[in-house]
Amino acid sequence: KQFETPYEAIGGEEMISKLVEAFYKLVARHPDLAPIFPKDLTETARKQKQFLTQYLGGPPLYTEEHGHPMLRARHLPFEITPTRAKAWLSCMSEAMDEVGLSGPLREEFFQRLVLTAHHMVNTPDNST
Numbered sequence: 001k002q003f004e005t006p007y008e009a010i011g012g013e014e015m016i017s018k019l020v021e022a023f024y025k026l027v028a029r030h031p032d033l034a035p036i037f038p039k040d041l042t043e044t045a046r047k048q049k050q051f052l053t054q055y056l057g058g059p060p061l062y063t064e065e066h067g068h069p070m071l072r073a074r075h076l077p078f079e080i081t082p083t084r085a086k087a088w089l090s091c092m093s094e095a096m097d098e099v100g101l102s103g104p105l106r107e108e109f110f111q112r113l114v115l116t117a118h119h120m121v122n123t124p125d126n127s128t
Ligand code: HEM
Pocket: 033, 036, 037, 038, 043, 044, 047, 048, 051, 066, 071, 074, 075, 078, 080, 084, 085, 086, 088, 113, 116, 117, 118, 120, 121
């Protein structure tokens, strides 16, 4: 099919939902990540589904509810170190494996996330 967005191409709402659920299960038990996330990840996951939907060209659900993403600014309250960026990406990669996201679409999506994750880094590794 031509002209579909990456959002549609990877499987739309169902795939994003499965991916985000798998991702936060891994985040919740990652020793570098769990300490900076809320215990209850329901709301975090809901916002991430909205964000990734629009990130991939689907409906602008995040912006409709929360305004401009300003992702780097929204991450400033948290110490995002290079180690945590690496951990975030490894959880995402594992989640993509779990939900069976593969091929060029996965590679393109993941490479964009690598850039975005590095952009979120706001604290050096040796600061604490
Ligand atoms: C929120 C950590 C990268 C998208 C958050 C929160 C933390 C966090 C602690 C707050 C959770 C909450 O209070 O509910 C990290 C770490 C990253 C990272 C350690 C490593 C680099 C990313 C990336 C994206 C992203 C790459 C997008 C592709 C979001 C979104 C929210 C969020 C959409 C919700 C913002 C809101 O409150 O409206 N992140 N994040 N994060 N993160 Fe990240």
